[in-house]
Amino acid sequence: MTQPLNVVGEAREISTGVREAATLAEGLTDILADTYRLTFKTHAYHWNVEGPLFFAIHNLTEGQYEEMFAAADEIAERVRAIGQMAPMTMDQIMSNSVIEDAHTSPSAGEMCDILAKDHERVAHRLHALIKIAGEKHDPVTEDLATSRAAFHEKAAWMLKAMTAQ
Template structure:
């Protein structure tokens, strides 16, 4: 049930809006978990690649921060509340928090996995969004997939000999 007492008539059924908002809530949770992981690693990275990774992680978490707002606002435009608590994010996210402070290349591995998990979450929504003919959400998902796949590739490249 929508949290808005004014009827929403944007050409998407209530069922479609509800299902898409639920999927986007999962994407928001994965995106926030990825953001937090990346920012944590930015603060705590050390070793010979400190400067490169510190700067790379900053660029990544800054981009991710902007994306959080876009995803949450799309959920709101569909007529639903966006999740916004740690408890909700933990429940909805497919990405698990990393314990402790891993070594630099382990941080990179964790980020590759988290970028790919976030891409999978976004991609899983595409059939539902296509069936509903929801172009704004499809556009958002396509943009997020492009960023997550490219970032995963760049991080993965650091792990190759």
């Protein structure tokens, strides 16, 4: 008999009508990786923003990184719900994400522009996942991806509005 503390997680078959769960898990893992990297980047900008827009950007980014941190758990749990394993290493997060680190200290306006572009990239990837989820008969992932896309599109709009001239 296996001791409960010695159980190791593994991918499992599910029978809910979802087709090609591994393919869906790959898409979800990409989104999870993007979410984690963008959460950190947003949090770092939150800590380091300065200038006349400090208060507005500081507050806006706080709401965004808090929302994304909570979303990461929901995305990972969806991967598990379709019988697959969620990422367990930072290497997996880094290699699956399209979000890139900034190698300089951007101005407040540049922070908004960079983050807006990152949110747009994630929204674009989510649109692809929505299509795939529909094709694979997974309305739950389709709904999750639609909700996440709406968040990222709104975040991009709000960040762009901060520096509109």
